[in-house]
Amino acid sequence: MICPHFEICGGCQIQDDYPIALQKKVTTFKKLFGFSPDAIFESKERGFRARAEFRIHRDGEKIFLSMNTFGKNERIPIDNCPNLLPILQEIIKKLPNLLQEDILNHKLYAINLLGNINNKAILTLIYHKTLDSLWEQEATKLAKMLKISIIGRSKNQEIVIGSNFINTEIPLDNTTLKYIYKEGNFSQPNPYINAKMINFVSQAIATHQKQDLLEMYCGSGNFTIALAKYFHKVFATEVVKSAIPILKENAKNNHIANIYSARLSGEETIEALNFKRDFFRLKEIDLKTFNFSHILVDPPRSGIANKEVLEFIAKFPYIIYISCNPQTLKEDSIFLGKTHKIIQSAIFDQFPHTHHLETIFIFQKIFTES
Numbered sequence: 001m002i003c004p005h006f007e008i009c010g011g012c013q014i015q016d017d018y019p020i021a022l023q024k025k026v027t028t029f030k031k032l033f034g035f036s037p038d039a040i041f042e043s044k045e046r047g048f049r050a051r052a053e054f055r056i057h058r059d060g061e062k063i064f065l066s067m068n069t070f071g072k073n074e075r076i077p078i079d080n081c082p083n084l085l086p087i088l089q090e091i092i093k094k095l096p097n098l099l100q101e102d103i104l105n106h107k108l109y110a111i112n113l114l115g116n117i118n119n120k121a122i123l124t125l126i127y128h129k130t131l132d133s134l135w136e137q138e139a140t141k142l143a144k145m146l147k148i149s150i151i152g153r154s155k156n157q158e159i160v161i162g163s164n165f166i167n168t169e170i171p172l173d174n175t176t177l178k179y180i181y182k183e184g185n186f187s188q189p190n191p192y193i194n195a196k197m198i199n200f201v202s203q204a205i206a207t208h209q210k211q212d213l214l215e216m217y218c219g220s221g222n223f224t225i226a227l228a229k230y231f232h233k234v235f236a237t238e239v240v241k242s243a244i245p246i247l248k249e250n251a252k253n254n255h256i257a258n259i260y261s262a263r264l265s266g267e268e269t270i271e272a273l274n275f276k277r278d279f280f281r282l283k284e285i286d287l288k289t290f291n292f293s294h295i296l297v298d299p300p301r302s303g304i305a306n307k308e309v310l311e312f313i314a315k316f317p318y319i320i321y322i323s324c325n326p327q328t329l330k331e332d333s334i335f336l337g338k339t340h341k342i343i344q345s346a347i348f349d350q351f352p353h354t355h356h357l358e359t360i361f362i363f364q365k366i367f368t369e370s
């Protein structure tokens with residue numbers, strides 16, 4: 001299906017037939033790394049994306065949702081995005097008409113959407129004005145009409161109508177993992193691919209000798225929750241403060257008691273584990289009791305890109321590296337390749353119709369005779 005906004009909207013860059021587009025990504029991967037991935041996980045072609053952000057575009061009295069234009073510093077009106085989950089497509093088709101009501105559209109400048117595959121959604125309306133009880137009344141009517149939750153946000157103000165989180169279930173082995181995704185926190189954008197990534201990692205480590213797991217850049221526990229049962233204990237760290245309570249809630253909802261988590265940056269995690277600095281945040285966690293066999297890193301697009309952090313990671317027998325940017329993965333892999341070999345690799349087409357690619361490498365330490 002050709003999107004009518006293609007080549008105007010900056011959201012997608014590729015409109016080849018899906019199998020051709022995916023094959024091109026595989027070729028790019030092979031050129032960059034010099035080998036073929038062990039596994040290739042394709043996406044649903046359309047209706048896969050669980051998060052979106054739009055700006056409001058105004059033409060006289062009328063309002064539209066808009067995206068950045070392709071290659072230009074301009075914005076274009078959008079009336080649908082076929083990449084979004086069905087519930088989100090439904091919302092953006094109806095929304096401009098429903099927002100013509102003055103109280104809801106006055107000083108509205110952006111919207112965010114978060115959905116799940118069971119047709120639940122949160123719409124966040126972001127304003128340059130203080131929200132009052134009249135706004136709340138109108139927003140409550142809109143939430144009822146669309147059967148969704150609505151969050152109104154402006155400077156120092158947030159009003160939640162319904163819920164500020166969404167439930168998601170991911171099947172793993174013979175169980176179903178339960179997650180909450182909180183609006184405003186990081187979550188993997190393609191739920192179908194996310195389930196495949198979680199299952200891939202759990203199978204990839206099945207035959208390893210496992211003790212404890214250190215996870216850096218853990219977000220709200222997407223991988224932590226799934227992998228905890230394979231390890232004695234897990235120490236999970238993340239720089240965003242609001243992610244840690246969600247991780248704890250996710251652990252509780254899945255009856256997991258062996259995860260220890262703290263808000264720490266990558267650098268702080270290393271200081272803590274090297275016992276160079278005491279953190280009040282770690283007062284209830286005895287880091288001396290951990291015996292790590294594995295480290296999992298899932299850094300942002302910039303990769304690890306820090307020699308001290310890479311040296312630290314390179315001490316672990318197994319490294320599970322999850323990357324959303326093959327370029328920075330390549331650079332980090334050159335460093336890690338001095339001590340480790342890649343024993344499993346997979347690519348995941350988390351972002352169809354764009355050049356982006358998600359990759360997982362499992363590294364194992366090379367033991368040299370000395």
Ligand SMILES: C[S@@+](CC[C@H](N)C(=O)[O-])C[C@H]1O[C@@H](n2cnc3c(N)ncnc32)[C@H](O)[C@@H]1O
Binds near residue numbers: 220238243299300
């Ligand atoms: C690609 S997301 C992965 C999150 C999680 N693994 C998931 O699957 O949802 C990267 C995470 O790294 C965190 N992060 C970014 N810079 C960081 C840093 N310097 N130290 C620790 N965490 C960081 C972000 O807040 C984000 O949660």
